[in-house]
Amino acid sequence: MLCDIPVSPYRYVCSLRSCPCKMNPPQANASSRKNSEPLSMNDFWLEVENIKQMQGSDGEESSSSEPSTPEEGEAEADWLQDTGLSPLIGGPSPTEGNVLILSTLTRTQTAAVQRRVDSYSRSLRKRCKQPARDVREVFSAVSTTNSCWGSTNLGNILRGLHQNCSSQKLEPIASNVFDTEVAYSEQAADGQNEDCKTQCKPEKLPRFHIQKGRLGMTRVSDLSSPDMKQVPTLALIELTALCDVLEIDLKRNKAIKRKASESKLFGVPLTSLLEHDRRVISNTQVPLILQAILTCLEKKGIDVQGILRISGSQARIKSLQQRLERNFYAGLFSWDEVNPHDVAGLLKLFLRELPAPLLTAEYLPAFTAVQKISNLKQRLQALNLLILILPEANRCTLKALLEFLSKVATLEKSNLMSLWNIATIMAPNLFLYRGSNCKGPEGGEKQLAEGVAGLVMAMVHYQDLLWTVPTFLLSQVRKLNENSSKRFNDSRLLNFLRKIHTDKEKHEKSQTEPCKQVKIQASVFVKDSLAVQLDEGTRAADVLKKFQEHFAQRSWQMIRTVSLIKCNGSFEFPNVELYEVGGNICEHCLDHDTYMLDLYNANPNGEWVIKPSPPSTPIL
Template sequence: MGGREEIMVPRAMGPTISPAWGNFRLAPTRKPVRIKKFKASSRKIMRDPSPTEMSAEPWASPQNQAAAEHSVCTPQPSQDQEQHPDQLCFESFWSELETIKQGGDYPDPDSARRDSRQSDGEQEEQWLVDVGLSNLISEDSENVENTLLLSTLTRTQAEAVQRRVDTYTMSHRKRNKQRHVREVFDTSFNQDLSDSQHSEELAKNSMTSVSKSAPEDEIFMTDVAYCEQAVILLKQAKLTQNNIQRRREDGTLPRVICPKCRLGVTRIQDLSHADVKKVRQLALIDMTALCDLIGLEVKRHKMAKRKMPESPLFGVPLATLLENDQKMDPATTTPLLLQKLFAFLEDKGVDSEGILRVPGSLSRIKSLQQDLEADFYAGRFKWDEVRPNDAATVLKKFIRELPAPLLTAEYLNTFSAVRDITELKQKLHMLNLLILLLPEPNRNTLKALLEFLNKVVSHEKRNRMNLWAVATIMAPNLFLHKTVPSRLTEGAEKGQVEKAADVMRLLIRYQDLLWTIPNFVMNQVRKLNENSSRRYQFYDRRFKNLLRKIHADSKEKPDKNTSEACRTVKIQIGDRVNGTMDFKVNKDSRASDLLTQFEKKGLRQRNGSMSSWDLYEVGGNIGERRLDCDTHLLDLYNSNSGGEWVLKIKPKASKGL
């Protein structure tokens, strides 16, 4: 099938394990590689999961969105792509670990554990702070912000919150001094039984029908919360455990199709900072609920303060480095040094055989690093004399020497734990949520790195670096950090090396998909903003009355125009609105049509040049969102009639030094 596999739905969710990974033990490359099968033990969920809450219209039904023009597909795996890493990949993996150890970047398990030691109560308290529900464990638990956030959660997400509050309460033995969070949840999710059953049936039908439409592809559905999809798979596993066709464990990666919502794809960089904060809170809740269901234990770590290096480039916190770089180039979102390294390697290195694998000269690398620190910002550095393998080694060294992991100390081990999930879609669900949780500098830098690695893979015929080779080389550099106890692997078993590189492989292959915000999260953000804008009308210290009024108000919305409408679009240049235009919206109108009509008017800048423009929705139930060109504007109008449409000039891309 050319690297694609046939699947059947419904199917059982595969068993998962939660191993206690130990410290690292380096194996010499000359040691024979033993093949060890990975045995997973099934985990029983001793509770009856509640029904899912489906996203309301206009989120498109996957049944109607599987057509080619509405599909977002990941690139097809190369016909030449190996299904498993070869012996050279194994040797390169252990060689890379040895290089990291010799360079002093190998984790010190004892010191890392001392820095990250937290009790269960502290873990749960920090988690509640991160999701914006810290008041649930304080004396002032009757907080309207808590209520508004809880009112947007699905039942499985709410259960995850409740478990954290219960753990915190038990840890501090304060049950009798605090109001129990169950009192809030009982009012927040008092749904009509028939509505709940209807929602669950819609979710099941959507998941089944989409999969039947393309049996050779994976359908990545985002209308239903990922944790609720896991609940459905668990129920199906109990009913049809012996009749499910399992995915062949041959290492291939299928094409993944993500049906588009009629409101368009929303990427994390398309939202305002205020909405991104809400996205991160909701993503953390859903990820935690998903981990509870599939049996992954997530322990986050905090790092002790460390002495800052004197170098202006290496070992500098990513946020600090970007802050300094933005003084020179305000538009930059990734460190200028990385931009230059990527540009140099794309020009001189992607065709070099063994790039990333073959190390550079130690003496030249040391000299190169010193020259960069002395001359890079002064603009005196000469790239003509740099060898590609030396630049690639410096690139990996830069990532390893960051004072905090690129994947952050909080979530580094959660990224690593993804390798023990057996279902591909659930691996992608976890990675999608984890990407949304990363701070903006880390997320942008990781994206730039993965785009470069994808270009290396695309030149496989010349550089002999396929996806497995790139993944096995880069995995230790990304998932090992001297400040965090590692969960990567120990020993030289073939299966362990494969799984250590598997997460890296998924990040490279499916990166475009992973940087999008799931539809169910966007729907929750809109509900949260909508309820927040009306809270002054319904503010009541009693949670029950507040939630009832919000729920009743949402049901009494007047029907919106479903045929056509005329919208006034603001034209904004810089911080000022310089004009307006009228646009007639019908059921077929898309954002691209509005942009085309606007460009025909020939609006030019003062210097006479034409500019590229983006269309945004601002206000209403969203802070600010840049629209995908395929957004159906009538659906957008019906979804957010209180918002404005604004045309803005596209920001210029960073050019580096």
């Protein structure tokens, strides 16, 4: 939470077994809402009451089953499975891709893996089961007679990796700088952000700016799908390492089970909804019904006083839902005469009716545990990693929602909805979900409510930071791609695992070439390539500028054929971006501040291609 309360450590960790779905608000006069203080939770409790009434009016029993906490040892096994390291505990036959994840790990990440393997082994011993497999069994390709392994077990290898990792003290950085070059867990282990514990209030949140390195900044949308598929695994390892350093208990629950809905729009899993929507509009990343709701609110409700806070008519909302189910995909539904407050109620209903929470049942406890982090910057780092871990459908839908909520907050003068008001109203709709019949511990409701409201406020206010792929994670993706393309014989594998960090240091210390000439492809526009002379100051923006100037002069006839000339004859070049393709990355849209010579040294086997800017997500 980013206000007076969340910067103090909480002793309460929420799980889905102790969520406040039936929490009763502290005694408060609802009529005093207009004159409430910035940290008043009246809106939160009124929203909880509205949710209860809406659920009660359905006249249906919940079909959800309560999420369960994994048994001892099961959580570690699930974690190792999700991080691609299950072969370390005797899982299915390993592949090089599974094993080589170890080659990308930092000191703190390696320690986190070691803790999970050790914990799993202890749980097996307690239950008198077979211990974790010997490393010689894990790597079946390695001959059992190979003397290089000796009696080495998995723990020794991981400890060896841990010892080989760099333990250099990091230089402190300014408190308002969001550093993505160094792993967050490494920053925490070296006390780099100890000066970021300043108190902050909703009306005056501190600003952070991302410290761009020589390779620029990468957002989620800049990476291709194959590259992004590797990010959640690495982000989960890093989040676990960060929480270990901060001594935060990071728990996950098993997925909840709920009967499939017979509807087409509400109560449908996001993946199923998007699968249907992509038959209508290909490459849709946000459900079309949610896009339509948000578009309607932006057009006719975003500046209405009390939007999101003032409840619409339950009867009208229910009628809207039924009409949409019948007519939405047929294109027969009109939003023209719909009351904005009813549409806002429909938005919240859509979120609550999802079979699983938008933040996922597995990671909802992790989101609420983040409120225990007293350091503001580290809290944002944990949120950044959590968002990267979310499934793509959840992440894209959450992004669309947060972008809308940010727009609502910018119009506070007309709609009277402050960022804190928005957070306290939307928090119950994100953290309480249909069928979660549980009650928080006595006396803990207020802290929990303030904590989750603070998290929503952080996600809305700092979303530009949260949808960034940290540079250190992208470097790990590159390393993983490089190592996955190599083949290792029996005698080289152990030495490779032990020397990876030494090799990394040597690579970082190597001198970059002072000058380099490269060719850049732009086959969409012209057949031949563009030769560019790189030096230490050449950026991606410089390359794009040279491309536009060069081909604006040479290719007038070609440009006319693709209708890029205005009627008055003036030249208008399309928006283009520079992409890194191949080598140790699949496809990466480059930040304009990327220094190209540094990128060449980071990925010498990659190609650079100029393409049109990707189209924005279609909105109904």
